[in-house]
Structure formats: structure tokens, C-alpha cells
Amino acid sequence: MSAVTFEQVSKQFRTSRGVLQALDQVSFTIEPGEFFGLLGPNGAGKTTLISILAGLSRPSTGRVTVAGVDVHAQPLQARRRLGVVPQELVFDPFFTVREALRFQSGYFGLPRNDDWIDELLAGLGLRDKADTNMRQLSGGMKRRVMVAQALVHRPPVIVLDEPTAGVDVELRQSLWAFIAQLNRQGSTVLLTTHYLEEAEALCTRIAMLRAGRVVALERTAALLQRFSAHVVRFKTDQALPPALAARARVTGRIAQIKVHDALEVEQVLATLRQAGVVLEDVEVHKADLEDVFLELMAQRRQEAVA
Numbered sequence: 620m621s622a623v624t625f626e627q628v629s630k631q632f633r634t635s636r637g638v639l640q641a642l643d644q645v646s647f648t649i650e651p652g653e654f655f656g657l658l659g660p661n662g663a664g665k666t667t668l669i670s671i672l673a674g675l676s677r678p679s680t681g682r683v684t685v686a687g688v689d690v691h692a693q694p695l696q697a698r699r700r701l702g703v704v705p706q707e708l709v710f711d712p713f714f715t716v717r718e719a720l721r722f723q724s725g726y727f728g729l730p731r732n733d734d735w736i737d738e739l740l741a742g743l744g745l746r747d748k749a750d751t752n753m754r755q756l757s758g759g760m761k762r763r764v765m766v767a768q769a770l771v772h773r774p775p776v777i778v779l780d781e782p783t784a785g786v787d788v789e790l791r792q793s794l795w796a797f798i799a800q801l802n803r804q805g806s807t808v809l810l811t812t813h814y815l816e817e818a819e820a821l822c823t824r825i826a827m828l829r830a831g832r833v834v835a836l837e838r839t840a841a842l843l844q845r846f847s848a849h850v851v852r853f854k855t856d857q858a859l860p861p862a863l864a865a866r867a868r869v870t871g872r873i874a875q876i877k878v879h880d881a882l883e884v885e886q887v888l889a890t891l892r893q894a895g896v897v898l899e900d901v902e903v904h905k906a907d908l909e910d911v912f913l914e915l916m917a918q919r920r921q922e923a924v925a
């Protein structure tokens with residue numbers, strides 16, 4: 620049985636400017652134990668898809684299941700199988716951390732859950748905050764409590780919607796260590812993020828959304844490999860020769876050109892030298908997901924124009 624399935628999920632919003640297609644026939648499956656990344660630029664539809672998965676919003680058409688349970692036909696059963704860490708901080712300011720976690724446990728019908736609550740507090744570095752009121756916690760600490768709250772009923776599928784936006788490095792690292800441990804113990808993780816290096820480091824498979832459509836769905840390693848290995852990056856004030864300009868990504872003075880191997884690095888540099896282009900700060904680096912992402916998006920734009 621799959622951990623999560625999205626079957627032809629579409630969502631339209633009626634706006635003052637007409638109908639907005641936020642999701643367009645999105646289909647993919649996440650297998651149990653996967654660490655799955657959902658990436659996409661602002662407005663791609665990530666949060667809309669997560670809201671539908673969490674049962675907070677209905678798809679216009681299509682079907683979603685969590686651990687074999689239809690999210691809309693059996694919403695309560697689906698919720699038990701899912702732990703969603705939301706983007707925003709939602710909490711009752713009058714509860715202490717432990718009270719908030721006990722309250723959440725009660726919601727799931729788990730009255731004696733303190734052993735697991737203690738494990739969560741320890742794993743998320745919250746042990747000495749257990750008796751602190753939620754309103755007295757720093758933003759980062761509140762975020763840790765959001766994670767603990769989402770996990771209080773030991774859901775087999777964990778969803779993290781931009782969990783590290785605006786979070787300091789230390790918390791990011793400890794949060795990831797904890798989530799990775801749960802994943803090793805068998806939890807399925809679905810992560811949406813803008814931090815591509817995070818997705819690259821953690822996710823075994825990635826779906827990329829753009830304008831409500833899945834534009835890539837692949838193993839992370841394959842995705843990185845498919846989009847060539849290296850990028851030559853340099854600064855210049857001059858125009859590039861046409862052959863290179865056509866394939867370069869230029870941001871102000873910085874140009875980046877994709878290459879497959881060392882020979883191609885030499886060819887690119889030779890072409891630039893022949894054209895009399897003066898370079899500064901030349902470097903060659905391995906293509907990362909950011910490069911792949913930009914390239915994919917450029918390809919799709921070209922296809923759309925064609």
C-alpha cells in the first residue's frame with residue numbers, strides 16, 4: 620500500500636479576475652519510508668496540494684489517499700495517519716508546552732501519551748521548556764512545538780510545509796536530524812521547501828511543481844545527473860559570443876554555463892578567450908538542484924512559447 624497517492628488532482632479558485640487553475644491534473648505516489656521533496660516557485664501550488672492532503676481543502680476533481688485511506692471519504696481516519704507541520708505558528712498562548720501536547724494527544728484519543736511526549740521533547744531539544752507557557756517561547760522554540768504537536772499521535776506519514784523558513788541554522792540541523800531519525804525508523808516524510816540544498820541533502824525523490832503542474836518527478840540523484848554535471852561560473856562586463864550567450868544564464872555581471880565534462884570546460888574558456896572576453900572569478904562547480912530547477916523552468920517556458 621502506498622503512503623500517499625494523488626490521482627489527477629485539480630483545483631480551481633474563482634477570483635475577481637476569473638478562474639485560477641492552482642492545480643492541474645497532479646498525479647504521483649509516495650511509497651512507505653520515502654523522504655519525498657515537493658519543490659516549486661511561489662504560487663506553484665505546493666500549499667494548495669498539502670491543504671488537500673490534510674483535508675483542509677477539497678480538490679475540484681481527483682482523489683487523494685493516505686496509507687490507503689481516502690482523505691475525503693474518511694477524513695478522521697486519514698488525519699490519524701498524517702502529521703502536518705504547518706507553515707504558520709498556531710498555538711494556544713495559555714498552555715504550557717506539555718499541556719499543548721497533552722491536549723493534542725487527547726484530540727486523537729490518546730490520554731496516556733507522556734512517554735512519547737517526553738521522547739518528542741527530548742528529540743526536539745524542548746525538554747527544559749516543557750513547563751513554559753507557549754507565549755513565552757521564542758519563534759524557533761514555538762516552531763519546534765509545532766513539529767512535536769504534529770507527531771504526537773505517531774503518524775506514519777509526516778508532512779512538513781516549509782518547516783525551516785526563517786529558522787536559524789542550529790534549529791534546522793537539529794530538526795533535520797530528528798526527522799531523518801524518524802524516517803530511518805520507517806516514517807514517510809513529505810517536505811516542501813524553497814531550500815534546494817535541503818531537498819538535495821534529504822530527499823530520495825523529488826516532484827517539481829510549476830503553475831499547478833508536475834514538471835519533474837524523479838529520484839534526486841537521477842535528476843541531478845540528467846541535468847549535466849557541472850557549471851562554469853564567471854564575472855564579466857562584456858557581451859558573450861553568440862554561441863555561448865544562447866546557453867548561458869546571465870544575472871547582472873555573472874554568467875553561468877552548463878558543461879558535461881572537463882573538455883567542455885576548456886572549450887568554453889577557449890571560445891571566451893578567442894572572443895576577447897575578460898573574465899573574473901572563474902569557478903567550476905557541480906550542478907545543484909537550483910541549476911536543475913532553473914533549467915527545467917526555462918525549458919518549460921520555451922515549450923510554452925513554442
Ligand SMILES: Nc1ncnc2c1ncn2[C@@H]1O[C@H](COP(=O)(O)OP(=O)(O)OP(=O)(O)O)[C@@H](O)[C@H]1O
Nearest residue numbers: 632634639641659660661662663664665666667668
Ligand atoms: N483561497 C484561494 N483563493 C484564490 N487563489 C488562491 C487561494 N489559495 C491559493 N491561491 C492561488 O493558487 C496558486 C497556488 O498557491 P499556493 O499557495 O498553493 O502556492 P505555493 O506553491 O504554496 O506557493 P508559496 O511557495 O508561495 O507558498 C497561487 O496562484 C495562489 O495565489
